[in-house]
Amino acid sequence: MKTAMGSHVRAYLAQRRALGFRLRSEGYLLLSFARYADRYASRGPLTHKLAIAWASLPKNADRHRWARRWEAVRRLAKYLIVADPKTEMPPRHLFGPAKEPYRPFIYSAQQIGQLLRAARRLPGQLRPWTYQTLIGLLACTGLRVSEALGLKIVEVDLPKGLLLIRDSKFHQTRWVPLHPTALAPLKAYSRRRQRYFPLAERFFPSEQGAALAYSTVHAVFSRLRRTLAHGGRPPRIHDLRHAHACHVLQRWQASRRGAAGRVLILSRYLGHQHIRHTYWYLHALPELMAGAGKRFESNSHEKP
Incomplete structure (x- = not known):
């Protein structure tokens, strides 16, 4: 009996992650590919036709998105071809380079203020304060979004003005000093959160007191950024x-x-x-x- 592509992908991801690779976005893409392959390819080997059909989805996406999907399948194919010689190795750069030169959106102080005011208008008992404080912290420290969301209460030392960032990208741990002007709003938020969720573990909890999901934050930010005037690519929270x-x-x-x-x-x-x-x-x-x-x-x- 032929093995489902989903099993191959999970084995590949487990092997790479055991070596220290997190593969957050690539893992998401390859699991999507596995579902597509198991649905349309009758559990056959990875072929050029199958890879092209999946990588070029959605049809209205830009070429760089297709290229990122294509590169993810290429890395999977390198793993599969060792055990299955019928695997067809996708050629490089069929859709061009996966990355395009990126010019970051540099927020002005006025635009950050607009985001903070928009966050304050969000519905919820703690939610407005959570997003206002989160955006303010990202703006004044340059933390990665995942680092801020991963902060536990015990890792935020406000009396000393220090954040302990554990096991971040590349499994690094570091101390991040806070500017004195950041302490007052962080302390005010901490007191407010303590009233609503005294048993919360994370510094930035959801409205239910659990960990705030990365995807939720991006969805909320996509609404908040509508208050900003900008041309071209929409600004990202990152x-x-x-x-x-x-x-x-x-x-x-x-x-x-x-x-x-x-x-x-x-x-x-x-x-x-x-x-x-x-x-x-x-x-x-x-x-x-x-x-x-x-x-x-x-x-x-x-x-x-």
């Missing part, structure tokens, strides 16, 4: 992290010391695995690249 990093670099560039000697500090603060991930911000924002170029030009004219 862009709050990018905005924080870019604003820090802009302030440093404007100072006498400059930013070059302090990028490593920001890299550690943001939890980047490699400093090149932090230098990406210089490329992502033309103003930062221009500032870096001027600094380089002035240094190159100095006498040895």
